[in-house]
Amino acid sequence: MLAELEERLDGLEWEQARAAAAEYVGLPGPLPAPALRRAMVEDTYCFVLLAFRGNRSRLRELVEHPGNRPYELPEDSAPETAEAETETEAETETATATAGVANRSTAGLVVEAGKALNRWAAAGFRTVDPETYERRTAACAACPELTEPPVKWVYKVAMAKTGDDRVCGACGCVASRKARLVSEGCPRRDPADPGLTRWGEPFTTV
Template sequence: MTGILPPDIANAPSPEGAAKRLGEALGLNGPAPMEATRRALSEALYAKALWSSRKIPALRDQLLAAAGQMRISGGADDTPTNAQLVAKSIKGALKWGMEGLKPAAPWVIQRRLGACLSCPHNVPAPDKLVYRGAKVAVGKDARICDACHCLINTKSAISTEHCPEKHPSQPELSRWEEPWVPPEKHPKGPW
């Protein structure tokens, strides 16, 4: 049991009962797939991502379809998994929402984008489920920062976001030429 799902799902008497209740809670026209149900019941990160996506059908359906493919932990590289990216973006969106959904000023966005365009961490978005979904909204040429795994165009427009990298010649500033904030204190979101 993950502690993320409601008790009627987490404590269902059978996997089939949990799948039926999860399907209802997610707004499906039947039970949730068994593989996704088992994973949601046993892995908190997947459960959190799935539960948080219940009002975003396209993302919910991608998470359900990829239940057997998504890597939750482990691996040789430090690239976050799809579930980790979804959880990270939800935290960032909640932080931004709690602070009034205020966009950054246009001149701030321009400065940030200029810094990102010349940054060595600016790379094409990898072929991961979450980024494929984001490309629908952002465009097929979506680029990310490989230091934080955020979508550059979106993150630079959010007032509460910070660049995780120090300026190369001014260590008290970030590459965005704003006061540097240690990454562990950043709102979490792959924008």
């Protein structure tokens, strides 16, 4: 995402960011979620949005462009409800991980979310089978780096909602969402077998 828009959204939650982005480019109402997700990942698309600030007809074409469809999520068609988020104190064993995630800049989190979304797109938006998902989430649940999320809208961006929004302190991702994606891997080595991740899969760097 270009710094010009990124600065406008820094510190906002997801719905606030949609409203602020629409206001900034000159559209009424919140910016469609797929358009904002695409702008977060594609600098060229973001640049064009900003280039047509105030030109509602061209902006409408851009936010309704078929190229935005890969960034649609099931929740986009559901009625929107206000969600209250509160800060949660981490447990003693995860305090360090929480601090690490909370101190990440929104810009940095956007970059990581964008990279994950690109990898997922390259893999055909495929998800893992139920057995793999259960194995991965069980490993995450037992990991000392699993922690409560900071209040940042970027955590609502790249994947669909799940019941567990706890975050991996190693990478900043929502663990239960990342575990579903065939394109993603655990960033930590298994202490008992450094050749594998804590998910029990070959360790690779992404």
